[in-house]
Amino acid sequence: MTFLRAIGLLILLFATSGASAQSNETALRETIGGLSSAKNFRETEEIVRSLGATGDPVVGRVLNALSDGNVSFRKSDNTVFIVSERAGRAKLFDPISGDEVGEAATTELTKVKVNNGLRRSIREVFATLTLGSPNPAVRQRAADTMFISPDPAAIEGLDAAIAKEDVASVKERMIQARAAAVLASDLPEADKLAAIEVIGARGDRSALSLLVSYQGRSEGALREAAASAAAGIESTIAVWNAAQNVWYGISLGSVLLLAAIGLAITFGVMGVINMAHGEMVMIGAYTTFVVQNIIRTSYPGLFDYSLAIALPLAFLVAGFVGLVMERGLIRFLYGRPLETLLATWGVSLVLQQLVRTIFGPTNREVGNPSWMSGSFQLGEMAITWNRLWIVVFSLAVFVLLLYIFNRTAWGLQMRAVTANRRMAASMGIRTPWVDAFTFALGSGIAGIAGVALSQVDNVSPDLGQGYIIDSFMVVVFGGVGNLWGTLVGAMSLGILNKFLEPYAGAVLGKILVLVLIILFIQKRPRGLFALKGRAVEA
Amino acid sequence: MRGSFYGIKTMLAASVLATSMSFAVPSYAQEETIKVGILHSLSGTMAISETTLKDTMLFLIDEQNKKGGLLGKKLEAVVVDPASDWPLFAEKARELISVNKVSAVFGCWTSVSRKSVLPVFEELNNILFYPVQYEGEESQRNVFYTGAAPNQQAIPAVDYLMNDEGVERWVLAGTDYVYPQTTNKILQAYLESKGVAKEDIMVNYTPFGHSDWQTIVTDIKNFGSAGKKTAVVSTINGDANVPFYKELANQGIKAEDIPVVAFSVGEEELAGLDTAPLVGHLTAWNYFQSVDTPENADFIAKWKEYTKNPDRVTNDPMEAHVIGFNMWIKAVEKAGTTEPDAVIDSIIGVSVPNLTGGYSAMMPNHHITKPVLIGEIQADGQMETVWQTSGLVVGDEWSDYLPDSKDLIADWRAPMSCGNFNVAAGKCGGKGTN
Numbered sequence: 020m021t022f023l024r025a026i027g028l029l030i031l032l033f034a035t036s037g038a039s040a041q042s043n044e045t046a047l048r049e050t051i052g053g054l055s056s057a058k059n060f061r062e063t064e065e066i067v068r069s070l071g072a073t074g075d076p077v078v079g080r081v082l083n084a085l086s087d088g089n090v091s092f093r094k095s096d097n098t099v100f101i102v103s104e105r106a107g108r109a110k111l112f113d114p115i116s117g118d119e120v121g122e123a124a125t126t127e128l129t130k131v132k133v134n135n136g137l138r139r140s141i142r143e144v145f146a147t148l149t150l151g152s153p154n155p156a157v158r159q160r161a162a163d164t165m166f167i168s169p170d171p172a173a174i175e176g177l178d179a180a181i182a183k184e185d186v187a188s189v190k191e192r193m194i195q196a197r198a199a200a201v202l203a204s205d206l207p208e209a210d211k212l213a214a215i216e217v218i219g220a221r222g223d224r225s226a227l228s229l230l231v232s233y234q235g236r237s238e239g240a241l242r243e244a245a246a247s248a249a250a251g252i253e254s255t256i257a258v259w260n261a262a263q264n265v266w267y268g269i270s271l272g273s274v275l276l277l278a279a280i281g282l283a284i285t286f287g288v289m290g291v292i293n294m295a296h297g298e299m300v301m302i303g304a305y306t307t308f309v310v311q312n313i314i315r316t317s318y319p320g321l322f323d324y325s326l327a328i329a330l331p332l333a334f335l336v337a338g339f340v341g342l343v344m345e346r347g348l349i350r351f352l353y354g355r356p357l358e359t360l361l362a363t364w365g366v367s368l369v370l371q372q373l374v375r376t377i378f379g380p381t382n383r384e385v386g387n388p389s390w391m392s393g394s395f396q397l398g399e400m401a402i403t404w405n406r407l408w409i410v411v412f413s414l415a416v417f418v419l420l421l422y423i424f425n426r427t428a429w430g431l432q433m434r435a436v437t438a439n440r441r442m443a444a445s446m447g448i449r450t451p452w453v454d455a456f457t458f459a460l461g462s463g464i465a466g467i468a469g470v471a472l473s474q475v476d477n478v479s480p481d482l483g484q485g486y487i488i489d490s491f492m493v494v495v496f497g498g499v500g501n502l503w504g505t506l507v508g509a510m511s512l513g514i515l516n517k518f519l520e521p522y523a524g525a526v527l528g529k530i531l532v533l534v535l536i537i538l539f540i541q542k543r544p545r546g547l548f549a550l551k552g553r554a555v556e557a
Numbered sequence: 558m559r560g561s562f563y564g565i566k567t568m569l570a571a572s573v574l575a576t577s578m579s580f581a582v583p584s585y586a587q588e589e590t591i592k593v594g595i596l597h598s599l600s601g602t603m604a605i606s607e608t609t610l611k612d613t614m615l616f617l618i619d620e621q622n623k624k625g626g627l628l629g630k631k632l633e634a635v636v637v638d639p640a641s642d643w644p645l646f647a648e649k650a651r652e653l654i655s656v657n658k659v660s661a662v663f664g665c666w667t668s669v670s671r672k673s674v675l676p677v678f679e680e681l682n683n684i685l686f687y688p689v690q691y692e693g694e695e696s697q698r699n700v701f702y703t704g705a706a707p708n709q710q711a712i713p714a715v716d717y718l719m720n721d722e723g724v725e726r727w728v729l730a731g732t733d734y735v736y737p738q739t740t741n742k743i744l745q746a747y748l749e750s751k752g753v754a755k756e757d758i759m760v761n762y763t764p765f766g767h768s769d770w771q772t773i774v775t776d777i778k779n780f781g782s783a784g785k786k787t788a789v790v791s792t793i794n795g796d797a798n799v800p801f802y803k804e805l806a807n808q809g810i811k812a813e814d815i816p817v818v819a820f821s822v823g824e825e826e827l828a829g830l831d832t833a834p835l836v837g838h839l840t841a842w843n844y845f846q847s848v849d850t851p852e853n854a855d856f857i858a859k860w861k862e863y864t865k866n867p868d869r870v871t872n873d874p875m876e877a878h879v880i881g882f883n884m885w886i887k888a889v890e891k892a893g894t895t896e897p898d899a900v901i902d903s904i905i906g907v908s909v910p911n912l913t914g915g916y917s918a919m920m921p922n923h924h925i926t927k928p929v930l931i932g933e934i935q936a937d938g939q940m941e942t943v944w945q946t947s948g949l950v951v952g953d954e955w956s957d958y959l960p961d962s963k964d965l966i967a968d969w970r971a972p973m974s975c976g977n978f979n980v981a982a983g984k985c986g987g988k989g990t991n
Contacts, residue, residue, distance in 0.1 A: 060943075087936075132941060134837070134933055135722060135816055135837045138812075138813050138837060139813045142813065167814075227782050228782040229784065230784070231783050232783075256779070260775070260779070267769075271769050372600060375604065381608075381828060382799060384828070387831070393807060393809065394808055394809060401775070403804070475769075476768045476800055479796060481602055481766070481796070517771075520773075524762060525773065526764050
């Protein structure tokens, strides 16, 4: 019996909702149509609010598109569409159903303008609409948005959502969002004290922000509770900040390591003062640009692999330039450091101007593949993917080089030539070729460093100049001729820099690091890990 | 008629080629010409910004010659390359004036390069048109400032954030040199005069070409979690912007939460960047490529045709050169001569159409009137105007918000003829006697 009644009720429900859906849709269309006549952002915002007030989830589509700047109206008849533009043509989609309804030239359309304030309102409206979404991730995002912009009117909706919620983590966010709304409401003090506790337990930056602002406009016990909760969060964040500084130091260190490790070979092992080292990095970055450009125009599907494709190519291109440099110039200058310095500096200027002539003086766009964009949250630390991958990559390059040096025949020959050239020659090693290939290896490694650096820095003809000083600093500080020294040198300089930066500022921090290095070199002229034995005397 | 057009064009192209290659004046130019100096870096760090301005000048001179030149003579461009080297700017300026005998010079980008050529222009009495937004606190008889003074860019931008976005906490981030430091000093004084507390302002400087922004972006995030709406006012210079914006996007700072308004980021700088994560961050200029006026559409079309590159963008300093060049043409026509003294007198009050649909006029303080536009960065790397001043704003050379310059005015008309007249003391001469 009850079963039958339930079914009857359901049918009734569907029938009425179907009927009202139709009248709803005409009303919605009318409201959406208003977007074409809104004169300013305020009027557009009113339309967004009234769309949100319908509580109908279908308006989510048009709101999202509006926020992305993809809503336009046709000039001829003021009909509003969701559009997707490509090369002067736009596909038109119905704002409610989302079906494709035609095509138009972009000149026939006028875009509905949005600004930051409007995007914020859309985000808030969207959150209230999606609180009941079947997808837990969407519900959580909605709750988080409501936490950041609390609205007392939302308490009822949140209560209902909390009662229905069965995912514990999402439920917690909703309770926190409710607490934030309670603080903004005129509920009794006991409720607010409980709310402060909930927010304090959340313990992140947005909770802190809420508490500090609440502290400013409350008094008595509430003010004290908010202050102590805020102080609690501040002390946790301070601990996280210290951890974050270490991470930033490692990340800066890994960039320094990448830039310097090629130099550790050409300067550290071979003793060539290579001022064009930075330009090898730059060549690697431009190789990435060229690879990505070809992929963009011809094989857009491969974009996420573009860096993997660019790596060997950058190694080959930069290595080849290095080989030509060594054969054509540097081999005539061995044992004459001053001439080498000037000649390689000249080469660096030539390479820069060459790239400027070919690619133009402006920056070139190198995109981040999707796996290198954005960040993830570890406690209160935001760790960006591109930095994480660069740390991993630099360590991989380091291990690879260590292997080549210590475990391969070629590495053995390189070390033999460095230790005693005449003896190595007597043993049948072709020292000129070892020189050439060692230099090419160092340049090639600089090239693949360029692939990684293109992800965090400008790809411009001056890219290399920013790294050359730092690279020499790392190699000299770590100890010439020792790969481990380069690793330790890069990491300690990175971390030192990042610990000084918050206190001394970026400019003074850099100066302090330089002063400390000068003092250190006075004390230990051969760097952290000095080579011992006969090689030093040679 | 058409044939002669072609002839002029090829001749001009050849002469440009020759000058840019050998610095020398082409010897085969038979008829007498009026020479215009172009003093922009074509190599070195500033080439990224300045090369475009050199192209703009060549384009404008080409257009003017198509219209029949000036005073019945053809214009001829003399291009030199000061190579982003500040002392070399002074040398090259001297070369342009004394060796090449140019009638006016269009050039410079950074304030330090302008400061280094000032004495040369004063000594040799020539004219410089300076097209870039700058920190103010200067007015010189031989220089015409066609870029924005702080009150034509920075102050309206801060007003917009304060009134329309409700910002209460401010991060002033800049590169460590004269333009950001002076601008931030003015902004700080301005914000404090509007009742912003000292602890709600954070000032941060970074070296040129700074690339590791992790710490600073986190600092901004921390500073922004104090329960008040926060915004970043960025005077970060050129190149360092790309990693800065990348870091902002990667750490998930959205324009809706902490907007960044930048004074040195234009269409050109954004061309090297994936702008999708930056949508909504703001820029303040006096011109955007996206401005929808017939003058602008016409200019962009001609520019793309001239450069033979449909992707070439236009930007604010280019518009400043357009205005400056047209003003110079008009002033020379009015004076009937290219003699610098006559032009300096006749150019005041000259008004020419700008590209945003109005007229810009040269004021007695050698600054011009301009509209101020606030734009939001779009996914395609263009800006969309979200706010603009209702009328034109007159460039204010001596800031009213700094204690040692608020009594100073500049008026280069007779009988005052003074760049730093002290109203309180009633005599010429005050801070900065340049």
